Amino acid sequence: MQQKAARIALAGGATPENIAAMVADAHARAEFLIEQTAETVELPPRACCAGCAYCCHLWVVVPIAEVVLIALRARAANDGAADVQAKLERRVAEVRGLTAEQRSRTRVPCLWLDPTEQTCRIYGLRPLVCRGWHSFDLEKCKQAHRHPTQNIETAIWSPQRTITESVAAGMLAATQQLGLPGGYVHLVEGLQIALGDPAAIERWLAGEDVFRPAAVSAEQAAAACAAC
Ligand code: SF4
Ligand code: SF4
Numbered sequence: 001m002q003q004k005a006a007r008i009a010l011a012g013g014a015t016p017e018n019i020a021a022m023v024a025d026a027h028a029r030a031e032f033l034i035e036q037t038a039e040t041v042e043l044p045p046r047a048c049c050a051g052c053a054y055c056c057h058l059w060v061v062v063p064i065a066e067v068v069l070i071a072l073r074a075r076a077a078n079d080g081a082a083d084v085q086a087k088l089e090r091r092v093a094e095v096r097g098l099t100a101e102q103r104s105r106t107r108v109p110c111l112w113l114d115p116t117e118q119t120c121r122i123y124g125l126r127p128l129v130c131r132g133w134h135s136f137d138l139e140k141c142k143q144a145h146r147h148p149t150q151n152i153e154t155a156i157w158s159p160q161r162t163i164t165e166s167v168a169a170g171m172l173a174a175t176q177q178l179g180l181p182g183g184y185v186h187l188v189e190g191l192q193i194a195l196g197d198p199a200a201i202e203r204w205l206a207g208e209d210v211f212r213p214a215a216v217s218a219e220q221a222a223a224a225c226a227a228c
Helices: 002-009 016-039 064-076 082-095 100-104 138-146 158-177 187-196 200-205 218-226
Strands: 061-063 184-186
Touching: 016 064, 016 158, 016 200, 061 064, 061 158, 061 187, 064 158, 064 184, 064 187, 064 200, 082 187, 184 187, 187 200
Parallel strands: none
Antiparallel strands: 061 184
Protein backbone atom coordinates (compact mmCIF):
# COMPACT_ATOMS: atom_id res chain seq x y z
CA MET A 1 0.00 0.00 0.00
CA GLN A 2 2.81 2.40 0.91
CA GLN A 3 4.58 1.48 -2.30
CA LYS A 4 1.53 2.64 -4.29
CA ALA A 5 1.24 5.86 -2.26
CA ALA A 6 4.94 6.52 -2.78
CA ARG A 7 4.62 5.95 -6.52
CA ILE A 8 1.76 8.47 -6.63
CA ALA A 9 3.86 11.02 -4.69
CA LEU A 10 6.66 10.53 -7.22
CA ALA A 11 4.38 10.64 -10.27
CA GLY A 12 5.65 14.15 -11.08
CA GLY A 13 9.19 12.82 -11.29
CA ALA A 14 12.00 12.07 -8.89
CA THR A 15 12.83 15.60 -7.81
CA PRO A 16 14.24 16.47 -4.39
CA GLU A 17 10.96 18.06 -3.32
CA ASN A 18 8.88 15.09 -4.53
CA ILE A 19 11.14 12.74 -2.59
CA ALA A 20 10.72 14.93 0.51
CA ALA A 21 6.93 14.97 0.00
CA MET A 22 6.88 11.17 -0.39
CA VAL A 23 8.77 10.75 2.89
CA ALA A 24 6.52 13.21 4.73
CA ASP A 25 3.52 11.29 3.40
CA ALA A 26 5.07 7.99 4.55
CA HIS A 27 5.63 9.42 8.03
CA ALA A 28 2.01 10.60 8.23
CA ARG A 29 0.76 7.23 7.01
CA ALA A 30 2.84 5.33 9.54
CA GLU A 31 1.58 7.55 12.37
CA PHE A 32 -2.01 7.03 11.20
CA LEU A 33 -1.63 3.24 11.00
CA ILE A 34 0.01 3.13 14.44
CA GLU A 35 -2.83 5.15 15.95
CA GLN A 36 -5.47 3.03 14.22
CA THR A 37 -3.83 -0.22 15.34
CA ALA A 38 -3.42 1.01 18.92
CA GLU A 39 -7.18 1.68 19.06
CA THR A 40 -7.93 -1.97 18.38
CA VAL A 41 -6.10 -3.31 21.45
CA GLU A 42 -5.79 -2.57 25.11
CA LEU A 43 -2.20 -1.62 25.75
CA PRO A 44 -0.32 -1.28 29.02
CA PRO A 45 0.80 2.27 29.85
CA ARG A 46 3.50 3.58 27.58
CA ALA A 47 6.89 4.14 29.21
CA CYS A 48 8.12 6.58 26.55
CA CYS A 49 8.14 10.27 27.38
CA ALA A 50 9.99 13.46 26.44
CA GLY A 51 13.46 13.43 27.98
CA CYS A 52 13.76 9.64 27.86
CA ALA A 53 16.27 8.81 25.17
CA TYR A 54 18.08 5.51 25.72
CA CYS A 55 16.72 4.49 22.32
CA CYS A 56 18.44 7.54 20.76
CA HIS A 57 21.84 5.92 21.40
CA LEU A 58 21.34 3.18 18.84
CA TRP A 59 22.40 2.74 15.28
CA VAL A 60 20.05 4.66 12.95
CA VAL A 61 19.58 2.95 9.59
CA VAL A 62 17.22 4.55 7.05
CA PRO A 63 16.17 4.44 3.39
CA ILE A 64 18.08 7.08 1.38
CA ALA A 65 14.88 9.06 0.83
CA GLU A 66 14.78 9.88 4.57
CA VAL A 67 18.33 11.24 4.34
CA VAL A 68 17.15 13.46 1.49
CA LEU A 69 14.29 14.92 3.54
CA ILE A 70 16.52 15.77 6.53
CA ALA A 71 19.30 17.15 4.30
CA LEU A 72 16.89 19.40 2.37
CA ARG A 73 15.37 20.79 5.55
CA ALA A 74 18.83 21.28 7.09
CA ARG A 75 19.97 23.18 4.03
CA ALA A 76 16.82 25.31 4.01
CA ALA A 77 17.45 26.17 7.67
CA ASN A 78 21.09 26.84 6.83
CA ASP A 79 21.95 24.03 9.21
CA GLY A 80 24.13 22.18 6.71
CA ALA A 81 26.96 24.49 7.55
CA ALA A 82 30.49 23.76 8.64
CA ASP A 83 29.56 23.04 12.26
CA VAL A 84 27.11 20.27 11.34
CA GLN A 85 29.48 18.87 8.74
CA ALA A 86 32.29 18.76 11.30
CA LYS A 87 30.04 16.89 13.78
CA LEU A 88 29.05 14.41 11.08
CA GLU A 89 32.68 13.84 10.14
CA ARG A 90 33.72 13.31 13.76
CA ARG A 91 30.96 10.77 14.29
CA VAL A 92 31.76 8.90 11.07
CA ALA A 93 35.42 8.76 12.14
CA GLU A 94 34.41 7.33 15.54
CA VAL A 95 32.71 4.31 14.02
CA ARG A 96 34.95 3.81 10.98
CA GLY A 97 36.61 0.41 10.98
CA LEU A 98 34.25 -1.14 13.53
CA THR A 99 32.61 -4.42 12.59
CA ALA A 100 28.82 -4.39 12.30
CA GLU A 101 28.58 -6.11 15.68
CA GLN A 102 30.99 -3.72 17.42
CA ARG A 103 29.17 -0.79 15.97
CA SER A 104 25.76 -2.04 17.01
CA ARG A 105 27.04 -2.24 20.60
CA THR A 106 28.39 1.31 20.54
CA ARG A 107 25.98 3.46 22.49
CA VAL A 108 26.70 6.97 21.26
CA PRO A 109 24.05 9.68 21.39
CA CYS A 110 22.37 10.49 18.11
CA LEU A 111 23.69 13.76 16.68
CA TRP A 112 20.16 15.20 16.77
CA LEU A 113 19.66 14.47 20.44
CA ASP A 114 19.63 17.65 22.52
CA PRO A 115 22.25 16.92 25.19
CA THR A 116 20.50 19.00 27.84
CA GLU A 117 16.84 18.22 27.24
CA GLN A 118 17.45 14.71 25.91
CA THR A 119 14.87 15.38 23.21
CA CYS A 120 15.03 15.04 19.43
CA ARG A 121 15.93 18.29 17.66
CA ILE A 122 14.38 17.04 14.41
CA TYR A 123 11.30 15.44 15.98
CA GLY A 124 8.95 16.27 13.10
CA LEU A 125 11.44 14.84 10.60
CA ARG A 126 12.64 11.85 12.63
CA PRO A 127 12.99 8.71 10.55
CA LEU A 128 10.58 5.79 10.53
CA VAL A 129 12.96 3.65 12.55
CA CYS A 130 12.67 6.18 15.40
CA ARG A 131 8.88 6.30 15.02
CA GLY A 132 8.80 2.53 15.51
CA TRP A 133 9.91 2.75 19.14
CA HIS A 134 7.27 2.36 21.84
CA SER A 135 8.17 0.65 25.07
CA PHE A 136 6.19 -0.54 28.05
CA ASP A 137 9.23 -0.87 30.31
CA LEU A 138 11.69 1.95 30.85
CA GLU A 139 13.89 -0.20 33.11
CA LYS A 140 14.50 -2.66 30.27
CA CYS A 141 15.51 0.18 27.93
CA LYS A 142 17.87 1.46 30.61
CA GLN A 143 19.42 -1.97 31.19
CA ALA A 144 19.80 -2.62 27.44
CA HIS A 145 21.53 0.75 27.14
CA ARG A 146 23.90 0.11 30.04
CA HIS A 147 24.76 -3.47 29.10
CA PRO A 148 24.96 -3.53 25.30
CA THR A 149 26.73 -6.91 25.19
CA GLN A 150 24.06 -8.71 27.19
CA ASN A 151 21.35 -8.67 24.48
CA ILE A 152 18.70 -7.58 26.95
CA GLU A 153 15.30 -7.74 25.30
CA THR A 154 13.37 -4.48 25.42
CA ALA A 155 9.60 -4.42 25.95
CA ILE A 156 8.73 -2.75 22.69
CA TRP A 157 5.29 -2.93 21.11
CA SER A 158 6.15 -4.97 18.02
CA PRO A 159 3.14 -3.95 15.84
CA GLN A 160 4.44 -0.37 15.86
CA ARG A 161 7.85 -1.56 14.71
CA THR A 162 6.24 -3.76 12.03
CA ILE A 163 4.24 -0.80 10.68
CA THR A 164 7.25 1.51 10.42
CA GLU A 165 9.39 -1.22 8.85
CA SER A 166 6.71 -2.01 6.24
CA VAL A 167 6.19 1.64 5.37
CA ALA A 168 9.96 2.11 5.02
CA ALA A 169 10.20 -0.99 2.82
CA GLY A 170 7.34 0.28 0.59
CA MET A 171 9.01 3.64 0.22
CA LEU A 172 12.34 2.02 -0.62
CA ALA A 173 10.73 -0.26 -3.21
CA ALA A 174 9.12 2.77 -4.88
CA THR A 175 12.46 4.59 -5.24
CA GLN A 176 14.14 1.43 -6.53
CA GLN A 177 11.39 0.98 -9.12
CA LEU A 178 12.20 4.47 -10.35
CA GLY A 179 15.75 3.27 -10.92
CA LEU A 180 17.25 5.15 -7.98
CA PRO A 181 20.25 3.20 -6.66
CA GLY A 182 20.90 1.97 -3.14
CA GLY A 183 18.87 0.67 -0.23
CA TYR A 184 19.34 1.36 3.45
CA VAL A 185 22.15 3.60 4.72
CA HIS A 186 23.56 4.82 8.02
CA LEU A 187 21.85 8.13 8.77
CA VAL A 188 25.06 9.88 9.82
CA GLU A 189 27.13 8.75 6.83
CA GLY A 190 24.22 9.41 4.48
CA LEU A 191 23.89 12.97 5.75
CA GLN A 192 27.60 13.52 5.60
CA ILE A 193 27.40 12.72 1.88
CA ALA A 194 24.18 14.68 1.26
CA LEU A 195 25.37 17.81 3.07
CA GLY A 196 29.03 17.53 2.12
CA ASP A 197 28.40 17.66 -1.62
CA PRO A 198 25.76 20.20 -2.74
CA ALA A 199 25.16 18.09 -5.87
CA ALA A 200 24.89 14.70 -4.09
CA ILE A 201 21.09 14.52 -4.07
CA GLU A 202 20.78 15.56 -7.71
CA ARG A 203 23.46 13.04 -8.67
CA TRP A 204 21.56 10.29 -6.82
CA LEU A 205 18.36 11.31 -8.60
CA ALA A 206 20.25 11.05 -11.89
CA GLY A 207 21.02 7.41 -11.08
CA GLU A 208 24.50 7.70 -9.57
CA ASP A 209 25.17 5.47 -6.56
CA VAL A 210 26.57 8.33 -4.47
CA PHE A 211 25.35 6.94 -1.14
CA ARG A 212 27.21 3.64 -1.58
CA PRO A 213 29.85 4.51 1.11
CA ALA A 214 27.00 4.81 3.61
CA ALA A 215 25.27 1.57 2.54
CA VAL A 216 24.22 -1.03 5.10
CA SER A 217 24.47 -4.68 4.11
CA ALA A 218 21.76 -7.18 5.05
CA GLU A 219 24.08 -8.59 7.76
CA GLN A 220 24.77 -5.13 9.17
CA ALA A 221 21.08 -4.28 9.20
CA ALA A 222 20.35 -7.56 11.04
CA ALA A 223 23.08 -6.77 13.60
CA ALA A 224 21.59 -3.30 14.11
CA CYS A 225 18.17 -4.84 14.70
CA ALA A 226 19.59 -7.33 17.16
CA ALA A 227 20.84 -4.38 19.19
CA CYS A 228 17.40 -2.79 19.49
S1 SF4 B 1 11.68 3.29 23.82
FE1 SF4 B 1 12.56 3.18 25.89
S2 SF4 B 1 14.26 4.63 25.89
FE2 SF4 B 1 12.97 5.12 24.12
S3 SF4 B 1 11.57 6.72 24.88
FE3 SF4 B 1 10.55 4.73 25.13
S4 SF4 B 1 11.01 4.08 27.23
FE4 SF4 B 1 12.48 5.71 26.68
S1 SF4 C 1 16.67 11.24 14.96
FE1 SF4 C 1 15.75 11.99 16.85
S2 SF4 C 1 14.42 10.32 17.54
FE2 SF4 C 1 15.84 9.47 16.05
S3 SF4 C 1 17.58 8.66 17.23
FE3 SF4 C 1 18.07 10.78 16.63
S4 SF4 C 1 17.43 12.06 18.34
FE4 SF4 C 1 16.41 10.07 18.56
